Amino acid sequence: MSKLLELADVTAPGSASADPACCAPLSGSTFSEAEAAELAKVFKALADPVRLRLLNLIASAEGDEVCVCELNEAFELTAPTISHHLKVLRQAGLIQGERRGTWVYYRIIPQALARLAGLFALPAAPPA
Amino acid sequence: MSKLLELADVTAPGSASADPACCAPLSGSTFSEAEAAELAKVFKALADPVRLRLLNLIASAEGDEVCVCELNEAFELTAPTISHHLKVLRQAGLIQGERRGTWVYYRIIPQALARLAGLFALPAAPPA
Numbered sequence: 001m002s003k004l005l006e007l008a009d010v011t012a013p014g015s016a017s018a019d020p021a022c023c024a025p026l027s028g029s030t031f032s033e034a035e036a037a038e039l040a041k042v043f044k045a046l047a048d049p050v051r052l053r054l055l056n057l058i059a060s061a062e063g064d065e066v067c068v069c070e071l072n073e074a075f076e077l078t079a080p081t082i083s084h085h086l087k088v089l090r091q092a093g094l095i096q097g098e099r100r101g102t103w104v105y106y107r108i109i110p111q112a113l114a115r116l117a118g119l120f121a122l123p124a125a126p127p128a
Numbered sequence: 129m130s131k132l133l134e135l136a137d138v139t140a141p142g143s144a145s146a147d148p149a150c151c152a153p154l155s156g157s158t159f160s161e162a163e164a165a166e167l168a169k170v171f172k173a174l175a176d177p178v179r180l181r182l183l184n185l186i187a188s189a190e191g192d193e194v195c196v197c198e199l200n201e202a203f204e205l206t207a208p209t210i211s212h213h214l215k216v217l218r219q220a221g222l223i224q225g226e227r228r229g230t231w232v233y234y235r236i237i238p239q240a241l242a243r244l245a246g247l248f249a250l251p252a253a254p255p256a
Contacts, residue, residue, distance in 0.1 A: 033177065056164070
């Protein structure tokens with residue numbers, strides 16, 4: 001049967017998504033130091049071109065999920081390197097993986113992306 | 129007269145904002161390596177708790193701008209350290225500063241935040 005990787009091999013799954021305060025927009029109330037530290041971890045996961053491309057491939061996949069076998073083929077990198085980058089994205093709470101048979105299938109965690117979209121949301125046009 | 133700091137002391141102002149392709153959502157078309165590299169730089173600027181708190185203070189400031197003198201007071205850090213973090217945010221194209229008299233006043237660049245919000249925007253609820 002399928003098994004969510006979060007349960008199997010991720011030490012701190014979605015640590016950021018556990019904090020609802022992260023949903024507040026940057027233009028809203030003031031972050032605490034803890035909130036800022038938590039968010040910085042998510043952005044650290046995003047601060048890598050390969051991880052951004054992986055996230056892009058996963059987010060844009062038909063059927064909303066993509067086999068790790070396809071991700072491996074999309075880069076001139078070793079499978080362990082791709083696996084490492086996927087682990088960083090998982091630990092940041094941005095994606096989840098599910099093993100089915102030989103392969104792991106990845107999909108985004110929509111709430112995580114929605115939280116980030118909300119973070120950068122601006123109020124209506126600022127007064128001139 | 130006032131002077132935009134981007135013109136004065138930033139080597140590569142808004143490097144990311146120069147690339148309209150950055151506006152595409154993660155769930156849309158596939159990024160090029162160059163687009164991913166450009167975006168990764170922006171997230172590197174965001175991957176620091178102090179810079180996130182600075183951006184938060186600037187984005188949430190009344191009147192849409194905040195004096196560096198207030199930013200210095202909000203942290204137990206030296207003025208040069210704050211100045212360094214503000215420079216990183218400026219170089220990532222996220223904020224702009226304007227000198228008026230003794231102080232520099234910072235405001236966000238709304239297009240930069242809108243681009244990031246758009247990046248994480250999801251299509252309507254995915255098919256179940």
